[in-house]
Amino acid sequence: MQQALTRKLESFEPLSDQARWALNGLVLKVRQVEARQDLIQEGDKPDNVLLILDGFACRYKVLPDGQRQIMALLVPGDFCDLNVFILDEMDHSIGTISTCQVVDIPRRAIDEITVHHPSIARAFWWCSLVDGAVLREWLVNIGGRAPVQRIAHLLCELLMRLEAVGRVTDNSYTFPLTQTEIADTMGLSDVHVNRTLRELRALGLIHLKHRVLTILDVERLKAFCLFTPNYLHLRNTRWGERRALNWPGRAQEG
Numbered sequence: 001m002q003q004a005l006t007r008k009l010e011s012f013e014p015l016s017d018q019a020r021w022a023l024n025g026l027v028l029k030v031r032q033v034e035a036r037q038d039l040i041q042e043g044d045k046p047d048n049v050l051l052i053l054d055g056f057a058c059r060y061k062v063l064p065d066g067q068r069q070i071m072a073l074l075v076p077g078d079f080c081d082l083n084v085f086i087l088d089e090m091d092h093s094i095g096t097i098s099t100c101q102v103v104d105i106p107r108r109a110i111d112e113i114t115v116h117h118p119s120i121a122r123a124f125w126w127c128s129l130v131d132g133a134v135l136r137e138w139l140v141n142i143g144g145r146a147p148v149q150r151i152a153h154l155l156c157e158l159l160m161r162l163e164a165v166g167r168v169t170d171n172s173y174t175f176p177l178t179q180t181e182i183a184d185t186m187g188l189s190d191v192h193v194n195r196t197l198r199e200l201r202a203l204g205l206i207h208l209k210h211r212v213l214t215i216l217d218v219e220r221l222k223a224f225c226l227f228t229p230n231y232l233h234l235r236n237t238r239w240g241e242r243r244a245l246n247w248p249g250r251a252q253e254g
Contacts (some may be wrong), residue, residue, distance in 0.1 A: 002003035004053055004165040009123035010079030011164040011234050012130075019117045027053065035176070039080065039094045039102060046090055048104040050080035054175050055100030060184070061092050070185040072135065073158070073177075077165040082110075083130050085138050091224075124235065133231040142187045145225065148196045150186045152225035155206065159215055160229050161178055175213035 003065050003102055006023050017025075023101060030053060033039065039050055039057065051167045058074035059080070071092065079095045096102075111140070114121035141150050177185070179193045185191070200206045205221045207214040215221055222228075 002199055004077035004167075005051060007165045009120065009127070012126040013119050013123040015119055015123070019119050022113050022117055023120065026051070026105050026113065027103050029104055033096050033100045033102050035100075036095055037096050039096065041091055042090050044090050044239040046081070046087060048106055049082060049103055049110055050094065051103040052076055052078050052080065053101040053103060056097040056174075056235045057094060057100055057102075058097055058181075058185075059092055068184045069187070070181065071138070072131070073185065075158070075161055075165065076167060079127060082124055082131075094135050097181060098174075103191045103204065130231075130233050133233065147186070147188055147192055148199050150188070151182065151193070151196050152200060152205070152221055153227050154182075154186065155200075155215060156218075156222055156225065156227040156229075157232070158213075159218065160232055160234060164234055170214070171216075171218055172212055172214040174211060175208065176211050 005027070006015065006020050009023070040046060042061065054076050057074040057078075057080065058070045059074065060068055062068050076092070110124075115122060133227045137157075141153050145153060158175070159168060159171065159173065162168050167173055179190050179197070182188070182193045182197075185188050188196070197206075197208065200221075201208070203224070204216055205224060207216060
């Protein structure tokens with residue numbers, strides 16, 4: 001599980017053995033949190049950085065009428081908010097979708113590791129920038145794509161994010177979201193989500209059974225929703241290999 005963070009960061013920035021060892025030092029106390037529990041609520045004061053080592057979590061807000069909007073999905077290797085401790089209070093909540101392995105990392109530990117390991121600092125900055133890029137793409141997704149394309153786009157994104165941390169086998173990955181949670185993410189009704197998933201199945205693009213999603217034809221699904229992975233900025237994965245060739249190598253720390 002500890003490798004999820006290292007694998008994610010190395011999809012952005014090469015890391016030395018010393019940097020990997022330092023990252024392992026961040027993962028000292030792991031706690032298990034059951035599904036559909038809040039890790040932190042809107043209005044709480046954030047003291048630590050939360051890291052998801054295993055499972056799915058989400059960033060969300062609840063409107064006065066009780067309607068929920070999920071604004072981000074958090075998968076293994078994801079920080080819930082890398083610089084959240086700067087804020088006086090949370091302006092959103094973070095909750096688990098499935099059972100999760102979570103690490104609470106003190107601010108001091110983040111400060112120290114970035115001072116002593118510039119490559120980790122660069123990778124952390126990269127993570128924050130990619131979080132913003134994903135949010136922008138989600139805005140485009142909800143505002144500019146048809147419902148069936150929205151969901152197809154999300155499934156492509158999760159494939160690539162999960163593969164970067166070693167959680168994909170033969171284009172299959174764990175998919176614990178309920179139809180209601182997909183609806184809360186995509187701005188749709190449960191009925192619309194059900195109909196859309198049936199359409200993707202009928203087109204021979206996906207198979208979903210026992211909380212495992214398989215993309216039957218990745219290239220067809222990408223073409224169907226006009227998916228391009230550039231906003232994920234993956235460099236050291238099969239999705240980022242072509243782009244990485246255009247990047248100069250960086251010297252690793254000794």
